[in-house]
Amino acid sequence: MKPKNQRLVLVAAAIAAVLLAVLLAMWGLRDRASYFYTPADIVAGKAAQGQAVRLGGMVEKGSVQRQKDGVTIRFRVTDGQAQTLVTYRGIVPDLFREGSGVVTEGRLEQGTFVADTILAKHDERYMPPELGNLAAEHKAGKTLER
Amino acid sequence: MIAETGLAALWLATALAALQFVLMVVALRTEVAVGRAMRSIAVVQGALTLLSFAMLLLVFARSDMSVALVFENSHSAKPFIYKVAGAWGNHEGSMLLWVTVLSVAGACLGLLSRRTSERTVVAALGSQAALALGFYAFLLIASNPFARLDPAPAEGRGLNPLLQDPGLAFHPPTLYLGYVGLSVAFSLAVGALLTGQVDSRLARAMRPWVLGAWIFLTLGSTGGSYWAYYELGWGGWWFWDPVENASLMPWLAATALLHSISVLAARGALKAWTMMLAVIAFSMSMVGTFLVRSGVLTSVHAFAIDPERGTFLLALLAIYVGAAFTLFALRGATLKEGAPFELISRETGLVINNLLLSVVLGIVFLGTLYPLFVEAVSGEKLSVGAPYFNSVAGPLALVLTGLVGIGPLLAWRREQRPVLKRLTVPALLGATALVMTIILAPGIGILPRLGLTLAAYLAAASILPLIGRNPLRAPLATWGMVVAHFGLAIALAGMAANAAFTSERLAVVKPGETLSVGPWLVQLQGVTPAAGKNWTAIEGELRATRGEGPVTLKPQTRYFSDPPTETNEAAIDTFWNGQLYTVIGKPDPWGGWQVRLWWKPFVTLIWVGGALVALGGALAFLGHVWLRRRRERQWRRELYA
Numbered sequence: 001m002k003p004k005n006q007r008l009v010l011v012a013a014a015i016a017a018v019l020l021a022v023l024l025a026m027w028g029l030r031d032r033a034s035y036f037y038t039p040a041d042i043v044a045g046k047a048a049q050g051q052a053v054r055l056g057g058m059v060e061k062g063s064v065q066r067q068k069d070g071v072t073i074r075f076r077v078t079d080g081q082a083q084t085l086v087t088y089r090g091i092v093p094d095l096f097r098e099g100s101g102v103v104t105e106g107r108l109e110q111g112t113f114v115a116d117t118i119l120a121k122h123d124e125r126y127m128p129p130e131l132g133n134l135a136a137e138h139k140a141g142k143t144l145e146r
Numbered sequence: 147m148i149a150e151t152g153l154a155a156l157w158l159a160t161a162l163a164a165l166q167f168v169l170m171v172v173a174l175r176t177e178v179a180v181g182r183a184m185r186s187i188a189v190v191q192g193a194l195t196l197l198s199f200a201m202l203l204l205v206f207a208r209s210d211m212s213v214a215l216v217f218e219n220s221h222s223a224k225p226f227i228y229k230v231a232g233a234w235g236n237h238e239g240s241m242l243l244w245v246t247v248l249s250v251a252g253a254c255l256g257l258l259s260r261r262t263s264e265r266t267v268v269a270a271l272g273s274q275a276a277l278a279l280g281f282y283a284f285l286l287i288a289s290n291p292f293a294r295l296d297p298a299p300a301e302g303r304g305l306n307p308l309l310q311d312p313g314l315a316f317h318p319p320t321l322y323l324g325y326v327g328l329s330v331a332f333s334l335a336v337g338a339l340l341t342g343q344v345d346s347r348l349a350r351a352m353r354p355w356v357l358g359a360w361i362f363l364t365l366g367s368t369g370g371s372y373w374a375y376y377e378l379g380w381g382g383w384w385f386w387d388p389v390e391n392a393s394l395m396p397w398l399a400a401t402a403l404l405h406s407i408s409v410l411a412a413r414g415a416l417k418a419w420t421m422m423l424a425v426i427a428f429s430m431s432m433v434g435t436f437l438v439r440s441g442v443l444t445s446v447h448a449f450a451i452d453p454e455r456g457t458f459l460l461a462l463l464a465i466y467v468g469a470a471f472t473l474f475a476l477r478g479a480t481l482k483e484g485a486p487f488e489l490i491s492r493e494t495g496l497v498i499n500n501l502l503l504s505v506v507l508g509i510v511f512l513g514t515l516y517p518l519f520v521e522a523v524s525g526e527k528l529s530v531g532a533p534y535f536n537s538v539a540g541p542l543a544l545v546l547t548g549l550v551g552i553g554p555l556l557a558w559r560r561e562q563r564p565v566l567k568r569l570t571v572p573a574l575l576g577a578t579a580l581v582m583t584i585i586l587a588p589g590i591g592i593l594p595r596l597g598l599t600l601a602a603y604l605a606a607a608s609i610l611p612l613i614g615r616n617p618l619r620a621p622l623a624t625w626g627m628v629v630a631h632f633g634l635a636i637a638l639a640g641m642a643a644n645a646a647f648t649s650e651r652l653a654v655v656k657p658g659e660t661l662s663v664g665p666w667l668v669q670l671q672g673v674t675p676a677a678g679k680n681w682t683a684i685e686g687e688l689r690a691t692r693g694e695g696p697v698t699l700k701p702q703t704r705y706f707s708d709p710p711t712e713t714n715e716a717a718i719d720t721f722w723n724g725q726l727y728t729v730i731g732k733p734d735p736w737g738g739w740q741v742r743l744w745w746k747p748f749v750t751l752i753w754v755g756g757a758l759v760a761l762g763g764a765l766a767f768l769g770h771v772w773l774r775r776r777r778e779r780q781w782r783r784e785l786y787a
Contacts, residue, residue, distance in 0.1 A: 022512065028509070054529055
């Protein structure tokens with residue numbers, strides 16, 4: 001191969017690689033990104049049944065109930081406007097408690113949110129960015145636009 | 147006084163960096179020889195930041211609560227090692243560490259680079275000074291670690307207990323050595339683009355820096371993965387958390403750079419491509435720093451939401467990356483073409499390696515930043531996790547692993563021997579592994595199955611470069627490559643085995659009751675209170691048997707009072723063929739306890755493999771440095787003879 005052609009081929013290969021990465025990423029992101037919803041969104045029917053999503057809000061005070069098997073809990077997540085019932089099987093993370101923020105990952109099944117993971121992995125001062133806005137908007141007395 | 151000394155040292159270092167940058171501009175426009183002056187300035191600047199960082203360690207060691215940072219992140223009752231480690235377990239301190247590594251790297255560049263062209267070194271030192279200036283400004287304006295409180299509080303607020311772990315004491319410094327070590331490759335590339343001297347001599351000067359940084363990145367990611375595994379108590383070893391991706395992206399770029407540098411060093415080809423990768427690699431370090439330090443992402447490491455800092459970091463990122471790419475666009479095309487090579491050659495193999503690594507990097511990059519992009523554009527919130535990364539990047543990573551076995555067998559420039567023939571034994575091993583997994587474990591997923599197959603194949607194929615010659619006479623760098631590629635196979639085997647064969651049990655048991663997980667029978671003996679220096683805990687005692695003698699595991703739930711937090715301390719027992727991982731949870735009102743058990747066959751191979759990869763890097767590093775020294779000595783002898 002002549003050096004000139006070689007450079008052309010290399011540049012073409014690099015461009016092809018970038019395109020490939022972008023295309024693959026777009027294809028993957030289209031159906032593998034999970035959206036973040038609040039209970040108000042769930043009530044408004046924004047999340048489809050069975051679709052992997054994240055649900056965030058506050059754990060409602062007095063709503064945490066342990067089921068008979070000892071390892072399943074049910075609790076309500078609230079954003080001040082609406083509530084969603086969540087069930088979760090597993091050991092709740094260290095910072096999960098009533099009245100504090102929580103983000104769960106899972107899917108909606110017949111009106112109940114079945115959580116695979118609870119992501120309350122932050123320190124006690126921490127507020128997930130999604131909820132940070134929410135709390136601020138709430139304080140200002142604004143209604144959520146979404 | 148201590149804090150003020152630290153701050154003064156930082157200001158002085160800033161002034162020197164400005165001077166160093168001005169000298170570079172002067173030197174490039176005129177023929178004034180400023181090399182020696184710049185080297186000395188770089189060394190003094192490095193020493194000043196070291197002094198500043200030492201002062202920060204000192205105020206933390208002395209629990210000087212009049213320093214705001216100590217008050218917010220320390221507590222007098224903390225064990226000494228975590229008091230010291232607390233110095234970099236927070237935003238300001240870790241940025242100071244970052245900057246310290248940056249300017250010490252600059253100092254080493256000034257001290258050690260003798261064989262590179264002087265003009266390139268001068269330009270590189272100027273670039274390093276420009277980088278340091280921005281981050282000094284960031285520290286002094288937006289994140290002063292030495293700010294005082296008046297009056298001084300009596301007691302501090304404490305450090306997040308998750309971070310009170312020996313792993314954390316070493317994890318950030320290791321990672322930063324890797325992140326910021328890449329800054330030297332960036333500066334050398336910028337310097338060489340400015341002077342137009344992109345050649346194999348530059349590649350040989352750059353290589354130890356990239357190798358060194360890459361070793362630390364490998365160790366940092368491997369160690370971070372193990373920390374998350376045992377400290378978070380979720381049984382997983384990689385969560386595709388943005389913070390993990392922030393260390394994976396520079397690693398991927400540095401891996402690509404490492405391989406393309408060897409082409410430039412040996413054959414003088416891939417000039418523009420290598421310079422671009424050097425720019426991208428450190429850009430990824432800065433992107434990672436931005437992601438972690440600006441708090442834009444939901445994650446364990448995102449300490450607080452602070453738009454001022456985020457904007458500042460983003461501006462720095464835009465300036466440096468923008469400037470480097472502009473320079474590349476202006477000068478990249480004027481570089482002379484490299485030495486030609488045929489389609490089937492070592493060069494082509496390394497180009498394919500680079501392309502695949504770049505594609506994986508692009509996928510990880512887009513997946514990590516996509517949520518930010520969507521939120522900025524439409525305000526919608528979403529997250530991208532394991533399903534995306536595993537299914538999009540996973541298959542490509544497997545293809546790459548398959549090719550890792552072939553590349554090292556190819557000759558430079560042109561390969562005419564039938565190389566695939568040499569791969570017969572590895573291919574047979576892979577096929578055997580595939581058949582065995584189909585017979586013994588028909589139900590496992592496609593990716594783990596292919597992973598096990600490729601791991602068996604690569605473990606054999608990676609050794610081939612040492613076969614057919616006297617292995618003891620092979621260069622140390624070849625040994626390094628073999629060990630690193632073998633380590634990759636081992637790590638892949640661990641990942642695939644963990645994904646395919648893990649068994650998990652979650653139940654409530656009363657003392658005396660038994661659970662089974664995998665081959666193990668685990669009995670809860672009892673639950674007792676325990677205490678440490680700054681925590682109390684409940685501790686479960688589990689007795690596990692599988693035919694052979696019993697082992698005892700003691701998982702805990704710890705309660706910290708400053709700040710009030712609970713953490714799960716998993717108890718893990720390691721055997722030759724896997725790990726038994728146990729977590730104790732909450733009690734129920736009838737005297738039962740939540741217990742979660744995992745049996746994870748061969749999971750340890752993941753980190754053993756990672757360590758082997760780093761060891762391979764270290765061997766190659768020694769090999770190259772040693773070879774250079776010997777050549778240098780020989781060259782001098784000839785000169786004086």
